[in-house]
Amino acid sequence: MDKRFGRYGGQYVPEIVMPALQETEAAYEAAREDREFQSEFKHYLKTYAGRPTLLYEAKKLSEYYGRGKIFLKREDLLHTGAHKINNALGQALLAKRMGKTKIVAETGAGQHGVASATVAALFGMECIVFMGVEDMRRQKLNVFRMELLGAKVQGVESGTGTLKDATSEAIRYWATNIEDTYYLIGSCVGPHPYPTMVRDFQKCIGREIRAQCIKDYGRLPSYVIACVGGGSNAIGTFYEFLEEKRVKLIGVEAGGKSHTENAKTLSGRGRPGVLHGAYSYLLQTQEGQVIEAYSVSAGLDYPGVGPEHSFFRDEKFAFYDSVTDSEALEGFKRLSRLEGIVPAMESAHAIAYLDKLMPQAREDDFVVVCLSGRGDKDVAHVAEILNKQ
Amino acid sequence: MTRLENALAALKSKGRKALNIYITAGAPDVETSKRAILEAIKAGADIIEIGIPFSDPLADGPVIQASSSLALKNRMSPGKVLSIVKELRRSTQAPLIGMGYINSLMSYGYKYGLDYNGFERYVTEAKIAGMDGLIVPDVPHEESVQMRASAKRKGIHLIEFITPLTTPERMASTCKEANGFVYCVSNLGVTGVKELDFTQIGEVASKAREFTDTAMMVGFGIGSPEAAVKAAEKVDGVIVGSAVVKRLAEGKFDEAMSLIHSIRTALDSAYSA
Numbered sequence: 001m002d003k004r005f006g007r008y009g010g011q012y013v014p015e016i017v018m019p020a021l022q023e024t025e026a027a028y029e030a031a032r033e034d035r036e037f038q039s040e041f042k043h044y045l046k047t048y049a050g051r052p053t054l055l056y057e058a059k060k061l062s063e064y065y066g067r068g069k070i071f072l073k074r075e076d077l078l079h080t081g082a083h084k085i086n087n088a089l090g091q092a093l094l095a096k097r098m099g100k101t102k103i104v105a106e107t108g109a110g111q112h113g114v115a116s117a118t119v120a121a122l123f124g125m126e127c128i129v130f131m132g133v134e135d136m137r138r139q140k141l142n143v144f145r146m147e148l149l150g151a152k153v154q155g156v157e158s159g160t161g162t163l164k165d166a167t168s169e170a171i172r173y174w175a176t177n178i179e180d181t182y183y184l185i186g187s188c189v190g191p192h193p194y195p196t197m198v199r200d201f202q203k204c205i206g207r208e209i210r211a212q213c214i215k216d217y218g219r220l221p222s223y224v225i226a227c228v229g230g231g232s233n234a235i236g237t238f239y240e241f242l243e244e245k246r247v248k249l250i251g252v253e254a255g256g257k258s259h260t261e262n263a264k265t266l267s268g269r270g271r272p273g274v275l276h277g278a279y280s281y282l283l284q285t286q287e288g289q290v291i292e293a294y295s296v297s298a299g300l301d302y303p304g305v306g307p308e309h310s311f312f313r314d315e316k317f318a319f320y321d322s323v324t325d326s327e328a329l330e331g332f333k334r335l336s337r338l339e340g341i342v343p344a345m346e347s348a349h350a351i352a353y354l355d356k357l358m359p360q361a362r363e364d365d366f367v368v369v370c371l372s373g374r375g376d377k378d379v380a381h382v383a384e385i386l387n388k389q
Numbered sequence: 390m391t392r393l394e395n396a397l398a399a400l401k402s403k404g405r406k407a408l409n410i411y412i413t414a415g416a417p418d419v420e421t422s423k424r425a426i427l428e429a430i431k432a433g434a435d436i437i438e439i440g441i442p443f444s445d446p447l448a449d450g451p452v453i454q455a456s457s458s459l460a461l462k463n464r465m466s467p468g469k470v471l472s473i474v475k476e477l478r479r480s481t482q483a484p485l486i487g488m489g490y491i492n493s494l495m496s497y498g499y500k501y502g503l504d505y506n507g508f509e510r511y512v513t514e515a516k517i518a519g520m521d522g523l524i525v526p527d528v529p530h531e532e533s534v535q536m537r538a539s540a541k542r543k544g545i546h547l548i549e550f551i552t553p554l555t556t557p558e559r560m561a562s563t564c565k566e567a568n569g570f571v572y573c574v575s576n577l578g579v580t581g582v583k584e585l586d587f588t589q590i591g592e593v594a595s596k597a598r599e600f601t602d603t604a605m606m607v608g609f610g611i612g613s614p615e616a617a618v619k620a621a622e623k624v625d626g627v628i629v630g631s632a633v634v635k636r637l638a639e640g641k642f643d644e645a646m647s648l649i650h651s652i653r654t655a656l657d658s659a660y661s662a
Contacts, residue, residue, distance in 0.1 A: 010532055012491060014448040015550035016574055018529045018559070158454050159445070168445055175448075176577050178554070271499075274492045274527070275445060287466050288496025288507075289444040 001029055003192040004279075006314065008307035011191040012274045017171070020178045025193045027098045032200065037097065041090050041201075048122070049078050049085045051204060055212040055368070060338040065358035068365035071221070072341070073209055075233065075372050082344065082373030083205060083233045084115040084186060090201030092119035095182035102126040102181040106170040108135055108163030108229075109298035110142025111344075111373060112186030117151035119184075127151040130170040134161035135298060142377060160292045163302050167276050187230025188306035191277030195235075195306050202236025209368055210240050219366065223357065225250045226370040227349040228266065228320065229300035231309045233372035238318055248319065251309060252353045254295030255322035262294040265305045266313050266320040280307040296325035296385070297345035297378075323352040331355070332375065332382060344373035345382070393484040393521045393546060393569050396435060397604045397625065406656045407570075407626025408433055408617075409606055410633055410649055411488065413440035414473055415465025416456035417638050423473055425637055425645065430483045432646045433653025438524065438628065441470045441489030448526035452631040456638055467493050467511060471518040478519035486548070486569075487515060488524040509539040522546030522569045530563040537566065548572050551597050553589045564600035571597060572628070575609045575620060585610040591623035613648075614655030621656060 004010055011021060031037040045051040054074040062070045075083040095103060103120050105127070107113030113129040120127030129146055133155045136143050146153050154173075159165035167190075174183040188198040206224070213221055224241055226234035228251040241247040256263035263269065265281045273282035275290055283291040283303035295301040312318040323331070328345060331352030336342045343351055350369050361367065375382075390398065400407050410429045414422050426437050442460035446453060467489060474485055497507040497514075512523065522545055528536065530549060540547035546569025551560060553576065564571060575590045587607065594605040607620045608628030617627045629652060636645035 011529060012527050012532055013529060014526050014574075015529050015563075016448075016552045016554065016577060018531075019552075019554040019556065158451065159458070164445065168447055171447055172450075178577055273495065274490075276447070277527075282492070284492065284496065286496065286500035287468075288493035288499070289461060290492070 001193060001196055005308040005311035008280050008310040009192055009195055010279050013191050013277045016175045021191055028094060028193050028197050031094055031097060041093055044089045049089060052208045053077050058339050064338060067363050068358060068361040068367055071368045072371045073368060076374035080115050080118050082111045084112045086204060087198050087201040088115035088119045091184045092123050096123055100180060100182035103184050104128050104170050104173050104181050105184045106130045106166040110139040113146050114142055116184050117146040117149035121149045128154055130154050130156050130166040132156050132161035132166045187232040188235045189230045189276060189278060189304055195308055198232050199235045199239060202232050203239045205236040206240030220244060220247055221368040222365040223248045223250060223367045225350045225353055227252050227346045229302050231306040233370050235306055235308055237370045242317055251318055251320040252349045253320060253322040254297060254300035254349060255324040256294045258324045262291055264322045266309060267322045275304040278307045280310045281305050299346040323349050327352040342375035343371055344375050345378045347372045396484050404661055406621040406660050407435045408653055408656060409436040409438060409626055409628040410434040411438040411440060411630030413442060413456040413460050413634055414470045415442060415460030415463045417459060419463055426477060428646050429649050430481055432649040434649055436484045438486045438488045439470055441467050441487050443490035443493050446490060450631060452635045456634045467497050471514055474518040474520045484521045486522040486524060487520050491525050491528050508536055512539050512543045512545045516543045516545055522548055524548040550574060551593055553593055560597050560600050564597050567601045567603040570604040570606045573605050573607045573624060575607050587620040594624045614651045617652045618655050618659045
């Protein structure tokens with residue numbers, strides 16, 4: 001396996017982690033080619049997670065824009081409510097195959113933590129989830145869900161008490177307990193082989209979109225849109241269409257408040273650097289100190305991004321843009337009202353991008369939006385924001 | 390021979406163990422950190438590791454994480470560390486090694502819009518300032534090809550690591566080009582003081598001797614004279630960080646210095662020829 005995507009990626013980790021990383025790499029390399037592993041993974045995706053997910057034609061949303069056809073890839077209908085379960089299942093099966101008995105994970109909004117706690121319960125493994133204390137306060141319900149599933153949630157107070165610090169702490173824990181512990185990363189970030197592995201476990205999204213478009217409509221989409229934080233749902237959605245020049249791939253990042261500088265890793269403010277093991281676009285000061293990202297959506301406020309997205313950006317395989325908090329909120333409300341679907345705030349960014357795209361779309365354009373998760377977790381937070389306005 | 394190699398050879402000829410003290414530049418404040426470096430040398434430190442603070446120090450435990458954030462609040466930077474080194478060189482010839490993370494070193498010079506490798510620029514200026522080596526704990530051997538080339542060109546040691554999990558196959562490549570010293574991580578995990586067994590890393594270091602003649606220093610988890618004596622048994626010296634940094638952070642400057650002194654004394658009475 002290639003350790004890099006162009007110049008991005010690599011393995012920037014302390015020496016103590018290297019043997020475990022090489023062990024994971026070798027195990028994944030073997031599992032990737034192993035039919036039994038792949039069919040077990042598919043089995044759980046189908047019978048436990050609920051794949052394939054629907055490709056739903058959002059007629060009222062299309063009508064609202066008056067042109068083109070908009071489809072939603074319903075990853076929100078998966079077990080645990082987001083695409084995160086695809087990757088968690090794949091990696092937990094790998095951990096089991098490697099003989100590891102414990103899983104350590106990091107989480108921001110709690111979705112990946114919940115997915116990790118879920119697969120740990122399913123496969124009878126111990127699970128410890130690192131979560132920033134600030135995020136624990138904002139996402140109390142998910143903390144309780146993880147505990148209910150038998151996981152231990154460990155608060156992280158260092159730094160700013162959010163995802164980036166939780167990730168550092170999870171890696172530190174891994175370094176200390178490397179012999180029996182598997183590190184289950186939630187996005188296509190981190191050192192090789194994680195970005196490749198997470199992409200592989202998520203690429204069922206794009207593969208299904210292609211099959212569903214061809215079977216039901218006899219054509220490929222004109223645009224495929226997904227939100228990008230670390231970028232796992234986007235990479236899984238895009239990968240299938242990389243060689244299709246006619247399919248335009250659009251990654252939507254958090255724009256934060258319109259005046260904030262702490263957002264838009266790929267589409268504005270970032271420059272390449274090293275965080276959590278990979279060389280990739282990064283929000284940082286001129287002196288190379290990492291800047292905390294800001295977004296209304298807890299799943300998008302990560303200062304880095306998956307290295308493969310950095311490669312896609314430079315090579316123009318995909319186009320990256322951003323929408324602000326308030327635009328995302330409008331998208332959140334609009335999809336709820338028009339289609340009766342409450343999206344996750346992360347996915348609401350991809351929905352909100354339709355405001356920019358649809359006015360330029362052609363009558364016969366097919367637009368597929370990856371609805372990466374459902375919005376139940378965000379309802380209380382959104383109510384708080386709307387009450388303030 | 391370099392200043393670091395000379396210092397290590399002099400110690401070895403007397404059968405003494407090297408005492409390597411880590412101090413974060415800029416914590417608890419810039420002046421105290423400078424004073425602590427000079428006083429640590431007087432108290433018996435042979436080599437000083439100057440911590441270059443980074444926002445996300447992956448390989449460090451809570452004590453050094455806290456000192457790094459404090460140092461950043463005090464506006465410490467890779468460039469300012471070089472000014473400190475330059476200043477210290479007026480009063481000491483002890484080897485000074487910078488310890489920092491790749492992202493801030495790679496960014497060196499970025500604000501001036503320079504498009505060449507920031508790391509190369511940093512080692513160039515570090516050499517001029519009088520720094521003897523660099524430790525970059527988040528770059529393993531496999532990723533340091535260009536950095537090793539830059540460091541070699543400029544005459545700065547780039548320190549290699551071994552851990553209790555490093556296999557002989559990896560040692561063959563990581564230790565082959567080792568220079569200055571090899572940083573032997575005593576145990577799994579990150580920097581910080583804990584109850585430890587140092588026999589494992591001693592064995593690993595002995596194994597590494599098959600591949601290199603470079604000095605071996607054990608670090609991570611050494612916070613007392615007893616631990617230092619145990620850790621030094623099969624190697625050339627020890628590295629003490631968190632135990633000193635913690636006392637400095639608590640305002641216990643004299644206690645930090647007497648700890649260094651007592652480690653020095655214990656090492657010398659256990660090992661001097």
